[in-house]
Amino acid sequence: MAEFDVIIIGGGPGGYLAAERLAHAGKRVLVAEKESLGGTCLNVGCIPTKSLLHGAKLYQHALHGAQFGVTASGVAFDWSGIQAWKTKTVDALVGGVGMMLKRLKVEVVREHATLIGPGVVEVGGVRRTADHVIIATGSTPAMPPIPGTRDNPAVVDSTGLLAIDHVPDRLAVIGGGVIGVEFASLFAALGSKVSVVEMMDEICPFMDADVAKALRRGIAGVDFHLGCRVSGVEGASVLYTDAAGADQRIDADTVLMAVGRRPLVEGWGAREAGLDYAPGGVRVDDRMRTNLPNVWAVGDVTGRSLLAHAAYRMGEIAAAHIIDPAAAVRAGQVLRVDTIPWAVYSMPEAAGVGLTEAQARARGEVLTASVPLVLSGRFVAENGLKAPGMVKIVVDAATRRVLGVHMLGTYAPETIWGAAGVLETELTIDDLRQVVFPHPTVSEGIREAAWAVRD
């Protein structure tokens, strides 16, 4: 008999949530985590950036309260204080994960783990056995071989920038994805002169183009350079070819490399164990099964979606199939990638779920509608009439099913789960119109968009 029911390699969102679900079901679980519990999300991703952004948002609110009748003098921020808040938040949440696992009697081993084969994992040099193994090794910032970036102290990845001890006067960001945009917004709000260089013609290529454009225009104090190919970095200067083919340069003090993240598929025995993987991730089916029997993979390492909440879902799916495969199938425990929402916590915030208009048009006839968020009374009361905000809805013209909801503006990340529910249950636009939204809320923008679709 194996020592454990399940060994999980990696204590990030995918790993620790799977451990929680499995332990709740009475399974004996070991989690191997060589660094800190919570993974990228809790330590160097979602949570620290949100902690820092909150400071920046408070600072901006304090600076611009006059239109609401609130003035303050001597408004200032202290970067070390903002950093201290980040550390306090992260420590509290990491501690919480540890407490939760301890309470559930999950064995947490702070060691490097190597997959030997199905049911066998070497943890800290000791072979441990289990009926199932879940791979949840996560991802790491991608560092493309751009000349002048290697061993250049001015070039940092997101982890490095989170730990920076000062606000750079000038920040150049290579890559206009979620990570680049959030950091650009953060440091611009704190007074940095920020430039973003993006290879594509628009930032955040996963977003609906209209929303991405509105987001780009809505972020104050950031120069976006689109359609530009970075050719090298000299000191803290970014050299690139602009959309017209001309050579350009941006002089900065710090350069953030934010071209994305890559699944961590090496360094833990995948190849030696015969696991099927590619640079894009460990191959899994929609139940998170790999090619090896009873070896599962969840989260960023699969490359299916590099979002913490997608990792949560994948961890739950793997756990459900380990606990009771037949029940899990009946309950629809499969990964539905099309209904995973995304969120960006810049100023303004944005969130969305489902197909963009371009994606939907590639599949068939669609109806769309966009409405400004100033249709929401609460939005106007709290932001005024000029603040950026919109909701766009994408509907299948034939079946009238809602295919996508894309939102820019305050509370969008808090609201979007409702749209995810609409997509999961395949509601039509007519169904959605019957749903009652609380008033006044920003979420009413979704209802307005539903009614704005021309029949």
Next chain:
Amino acid sequence: MAQIIVMPALGNTVESCLVSSWQVAVGDTIDAGTIVAEIETDKAAMDLPAGVAGTVLALLAGEGDEVPVKSPFLIVGAPGEDISALLAEAGAAPADDAPADAPAVPAAPAAPTTTQPDAAASAPSQPSDASASPRAKALASRERLPLSAVEAGTGPHGRVIERDVAAALAAGPRTTAATRGQDAAGVQGTGLGGRVTAADLAAPVPLATLVEPGRPSAAFPGAYSDAPLKGIRKIVAERMMNALATSAQLTYNSSAAASALLALRARFKGSDADLGFAGITIGDLISYATVRTLKGHTGLNAHLLDGTLRTFDGVHLGLAVDTPRGLLVPTIRNADAMTLRQLSAATKELAAACISGKIDPDLLSGATFTISNLGSFGIESFTPIINVPQTGILGVDTIFPRAVIAKDGSVGAEQRLGLSLTADHQVVDGADAARFLRDLTKALEDIDLVVMG
């Protein structure tokens, strides 16, 4: 004396009953036990006995009508009796004003029969629309459930009643809003909570393939290596897929008697080296014959591009060459203007350049027809893939002895050369391809004469 029968009160909470069907017609003689109608409340369906004897004079409700409790719904009396007064009364009178002497229908006989299906109902048949009660139909319609999805009715005579529909709804597969009412039986849902989604209906996954516990062992046999496609391999891969995706290829197999080819090759081989014939191979002879034959079959010596067929007078002959770096297809330009010796020399030169990697890239394109020779590997027949935009490719197979019946009827063996021609049916019909092969076969069988041309 004629009297009005009112809808009995079948329970404290029943306010009205639905007349599912009449079991009697005007003029029928009935006694107290005769079932006059099948009725349905929101809880049950039942047969309703008359309670009085006489002749049915009028039915005051239609099938499917809701009749409030204690309201008139039937007039019974003597045949021919004048009931106009009663009809007026029934039409005008509210339920409470029903004649006091109207006998209340005994409640006891009206006990629901639903739990005691009679013989007819004990063998449930697939209910049809007609055998469903209006309430059942209404519920099914509201819930978008096809009545055919209700397996058996539990009402009188196997009739589908409301609760059958409700049970079918409860037992049926859960669906999303978009798939509600569609036939989702036997489909395993992959949506929220296992709901059947639109995608599941479009491409149903059989339940059996989903419920096998755990994963069938798909482990690799030990270590493996991945090699991303690049260089020539990547180009070949793309061209092949493009060719298959953009043309209507099919292959025609034939064979030619090889005796003349073999004899001539033997003759060349044994000839004085100074004459320049010694190195000429069977492949060279086939190339030469093919180039000659193409002159009369321009549809195969052509490019098909953007809906236009461009046929060529001359021939640039492509030759597939196996190199250490993969397949290369150098082009012998103006092959139709060459003598056999020139063609042979050019072939050797180009093949050597390909194998050594020194081929001029310009010579890797522009062919108007291609030959791929796998004869030396003993291949008996294959389906070469056209190098688009060309319209044909000749596959050369091995020469091996085949049984033949001679003209005198004797059975013998003959060395024959296999030919596999792939042509693009967009522009080359089967008969065209066959004619080309027939002419090529003739040229090969008379190769000793053809080379004199």
